[in-house]
Each structure stands twice: as C-alpha cells, then as structure tokens.
Amino acid sequence: MGQGQQENVATSLAGAVSEEISASLAPVDAELERRYPGDPGTRQPVHTVYVPGDVFAADTIRSWGDQALAALDEHAPDAASFAAVLGLSGELAEPVYSRVRAKLEREPIEDLRVDFEDGYGPRTDAEEDETAARAARLISEAYENGTAAPYMGIRMKCMEAPVRDRGIRTLDIFLTGLMEAGGLPDGLVLTLPKVTYPEQVTAMVRLLEAFEKAHRLDPGRIGFEIQIETSQSILAADGTASVARMIQAAEGRATGLHYGTFDYSACLGVSAAYQASDHPAADHAKAVMQVAAAGTGVRVSDGSTNVLPVGPTAKVHDAWRLHYGLTRRALARAYYQGWDMHPGHIPTRYAAVFAFYREGFEQAAARLARYANRAGGDVMDEPATAKALGGYLLRGLDCGALDIGEVARLTGLTRADLEGFAAPRRGDLTVSTK
Template structure:
C-alpha cells in the first residue's frame, strides 16, 4: 500500500492567524449571546396562585385535589387511559407515575401572582400579601422534605407600565426584602415580569435587581427573571422589527425564560374570547418568533394555559382533561416543554401527557443514540445536532420522572454524564 503523500496547501500560516484575529470579536459575541443550554432541570409547568390564596400548604393541597379528581373520575389505569386515548402499553406505567408524582411533588413551579390573578388592592393589603408571600416561600424551602418542594417558586409582580409601575416595584421590594430577612434568597427563586412592551422595561427591571444586589451584598447577576410575551409589541415593534431578541439582550444575561401569555396576547390581536387558545394561529406565530429568538441563548420557553377547567360532572371533567392533554402534547411536539396550569385538575393530564411523550419516544431515541455513539447508524444516519436532540429528550424525561436512570442506561449503555456531554450540557447539578 502506497505511503501517504504530503498534501499541498496555498494559505500561509499567517492567513489562519489573521482570520482568527479578525473573528475574535465575533467569537466572543457568540459565546456571550449563545451559551447553550444551562444544564439545569426545567420544570414541566408553572402553577399560578393569587397572592391572597397561597400558603405553605398550597402545593400539597393541589396534589390532594388532583388525586381526588382522579379517584372520582378515572379510578384506575385503564379508565384514565381510555379518557386520554393512551395506548394499552402506556396505561399502567403512566398512571402509576402520575399518582406517585401527585403524592410526592405535585407542583414543580409555583408562582405567587400579584398581577391579573390578584388585581388592584389597597396598598396596605398588597404590602401584607407580599410580605406573607416571602414568608411562605421561605417556609416551603426550609421545611419541605427533600424532593417534595417545587423546583422553582417566586412571584409575578405587576408590570412596569405607568399605571401600576410603582405598585409592581414596591411588591417586588417587599417580597425580596422579606426573603432576605427570612434567611436569604433561595436557590430556586424565580421572578416574573409580565406585559412587557419595550426593551427599556426589561432594562429597568435589570436596574432594580442590580440595586437590590448591591444593597444586600449579593453577587452581581444573582437575580434573574422571566419575561412574559403577552403583548403584540413584544413580538413585533412599531418599526416592523421583531422585538423578542431585543428583550433578551436588554436583560443582560438575567432572562431565564420566555412565557407565552395566551389570553392577553390573543385579545391584543383581536381574537374573540371563544377562540383564544394555545393552538390559535396567532399563538403559533408568537411562539415561533419566541423560539427562534431564544435558540441557543440558554433562555427557556414556556407555553401558556387553557382556561377550560376539569370541574363538574364526569363527562365535563373528561372533556376538559382531553382538551388539556392534547394541548400539552401539541406543545411538547413543538419543543415547548413547559406550560401554565390554572387548576389542580390540570395536574393529572399535565403529567400524563409529559410522561407518555417521553416514554413512547424512549426506545427509539435510545436506540438511535446508542447507534450514533457506536457509529453504526442502521437505517438512520444521525448528525451531532440530532444526537444532542436525542440525548436532550432522554435527559428531560429523566428530570421530570418519566424515565428511570436504570432503564435509560440499559437501553443506551450511557451514564447521565454521557448524556449531558452529548447534549452539550454542563454536568448535571
């Protein structure tokens, strides 16, 4: 066999160095703006509860109410699967995991609401409620048994529009100061800024958090926040440019996620109340813009909610369950892995949809990932980007409890660290 011959080149070594020098600024900008997945667990939902209706027992109460609804309207795996149209093979494992989740950690993300769900109140009343919210969050974080507290929890303040700006800032201040006095800010703390219309409002939120950090000797950047996309101006600016990316940029690294606001956004677009829904075309457009703007930035996405509640007679509960289940499934297929839940009765179908989604895709994802790692692709030739998506699917399934580490390891031959590496995530923490 002939020896390898030297290859001929034209470019001088200085050419490569010059290209690196010319692109150094771009390299730094890419690293800053597009750091990739943060590698932390994303909750599958956010539960919003008005500030005057929440206490440290709220997560457990929601779980108990959800279990009562299951017992009353779908008492066994076959009945629940029949309502939702789950295949027989998934009926028992999904039902078992749903009940275990509701018994152990029913709420993954709790947001104490001082905006639309709370409404305008006298200042002394909202002050007292904000202080009570701080004590509630501190108590949950301090006293909950390991693995039972929400993954995230915090408040949604009023927005920074002129009419309610002072009240929103004061509620934020009372809440954060109360937490600081109660022992410090919990690691799972989340703040939500609603009804953003201009990037300058995001910048103003950043300045508020910077001031709080300085006053309490906290590390710069300790406080992040979610941006709710629920105004038309947050998607398309007055000059015709897309504005979501500008808001992420204005957050200066503090934006943790973008949450779609179903009803405010739909109403702003002129959609009638009967047709305001997660699957309306105006919702799909807004969420597609959000998705592109957030891609690669480490900012996560959350879908909105349905206001059809599973209450009343069994037939009505079943109809509401089917609607919610199908909407959650639709969001998952569109890479919206989180959404809002407005009622305890939404929890069974939230977890059923999530668990079925990850379990039904587990074996195929694992087989393709194992083939990719072994470079024996079978009838599918996957690329690194697809391997990231496959490992991401399994990791999200593991995070939420849909999958077990042992069964994933058996199917893939990989550890959690291996999956993290393929997904481009930092090591799990």
C-alpha cells in the same frame, strides 16, 4: 494506490492567512459566546402554576396534589379508564397512570408563582404589602422544611406607569423578606408581565442590580422571566422582533419567555371563543419567541387553557382531552413547559409529558447508543441530533417519566454522559459523523 501508501499532503496558503482570518473573526467569536451561550443545562419545569397572592398558603402544593388525586379517583380510578379518556395505548396505560399518581403524591407542582398581577388584582397598599411579606415567609419556610416546589417565586405587577411603583414595592418587600428569612433560595423565579418595550426589561435589570448592591449579593444573582402578552413584544413599530431585543436588554438575567394566551389573543382582537394556545396567532408569536431564544439559554413556555376540568365526569373528560391534546401539541413543537390553572389540569399535564417521553424512549435510547458507539444503523445521526437525543432523555429523567436505570440499560450511558451529549462545546456541533 495501495492501502498502506502514505498520502502526500500539500497546501497553498501561508499560515498568516489563517491567522489573519482568525483575528478578523475574533470579535464575532466573542459575540457568539456572549449572545448564544447555549442551554444552561439545568432542570426545566414542565409547567408553572399561578396562585393568587391572597390564596397562597403553606399547604397549597399538597392541596393541589390531593385535589388532583381526588379527581383521578372520581373520574378515572384506574389505568384503563384514564387511558380510554386520553387515547393512550395499552402498553402505556399502566406506566403512565402509575407514574402520574406517584408524581402527584411526591411532587405535584414543579414550579409555582405567587401572583400579584391579574390573578390578584388591585388591592390597598397595606393589603398587598402584607401579602407580599407573607409570601416571602411561606416560601422561605417551605424551602426550609422541604415542602417547596423545585421552583417558586412571584409574578409582580408590570412596568407600566399606573402600577409600576406598586410592582416595584411588592418585589422589594418579597425579596427583602426572603433575605431576612435566611437568603434567596436556589429555586427562586421572578416573572415580569406585560412587557412591551425592551426599556422595561432594562428597568427591571437596574432594579435588581440595586437590590443586589444593597444586600451585597453577587452581580447577576437574580434572574427573571419575561412574559409575552402584547403584540408589541413580538413585533416593534420598526418591524423588528422586539422579543429578541428584550433578551439582550436583560443582560444575561432573562431565564424564560412565557406566552400569555389570553392577553396576547385579546391584544390582536381574537374573540373570546377562539382564544387558545393553538390559534394561528399564538403559533406565530411562539415561533418568533422560539427563534429569538434559540441558543441564548433562555427557555420558552407555552400558555394555558381556561377550560377547567370541573363538574360531571363527561365534562371533566372533555376538559382533560383538550388539555392533554394541547400539551402534547406543545411538546411536539419543542415547548417543554406550559401553564396550569387548576388542580384538575395537572393529571393530564403529567400524563401528556410522561406519554411523550415514554413513547419515544426506546427509539431515542437506541439511536443515542448507536451514535455513542459509532455503530451506524438505519438513521445517519449528526452531533446536533445527538444533542437533541441527550436533551430528550434528560428531560424525561428530570420530570419522572423515565428512570436512570432503564436509560442506562438501553444506552449504556450515565447521566454525566447524557449531559455531555446534551450540552456539547460549540465547535462539536460542526463536526459531522458522515
């Protein structure tokens, strides 16, 4: 057959067949859109810092940044020494070190939670009332004067009977304080800890609905994170994955699933010496969380290490290597967020994150550029891979690991282009480039 000859196209099925199938699948189409809307496309912080309510102050964020810089000055005063501790390659040493220092000066904390749970402990009602009101005032002032972290909020007490009323009251005082100070900030984040049953998530939804109604806020304005700290939150008594039901129970308000390393480990009987975010029990829980959250728009977050980088330099270096390794391990497993418990942790948090994105930057940029230009290459990438590549570059830009100029230079793409690849329409992912 000649190249220019037109093909004869024939079909056997009547148009009504396709129409009937589409009609039969319409409920499934709607269900897919409702349950799996995809990633929201907003910035995800690389970490969450928990500060007890009574410790949180107007200068907490700047103080953490200054303490982290002081730790670098004392224990790794230059790029070469820092790289030697962490095993960074020579070509990464200076870019990572300089970006870490710049980040600590500019934006030392990306996400801060004022803690009214384990980090705060039991207090008198009067004391917790005052602390909650103070937290609202300080956070409002921080957003007003430009000293806030991109994301800030509180972790209340859980929905279990002994502390339920106290947790509800603290949340009410905090949110009411924000409203009286000018309204809820865009970066507001709430964390509901120790969730064991989906009904507790439903209770949180009803609570927020009542608050929104009382203040005439748009329905669904307030979201919250679900903290996974018990075995029941992963596997229910009937053998189903509770965490998947919790996401649905949130009715679109769930923004994240946060793994609680030490409570979860203790719940399973893991001895204290082996409670860590890379324990097999932790990996199992986080794998279930990850699968349950995939496609729902709910982000997942790793836990923390309780080994603090304090004391003599050798001890600090050991703690840094541990924290760096755990963070890199989590990033490779698509856990792009974790907890940091001490100012000394954030230099290695950012070092791990920046190294992760800078190591793979050129290859990812080249692959996405070839895909965008249909140029081919030694890897046959699919639309789903282009989505992953776009997301990788965007996360690198958001945290400061990459600059838009260098990304544009290697890809020929704008940020809007990257966002288009990272958040394609559902049907686009079914089209192969083969």
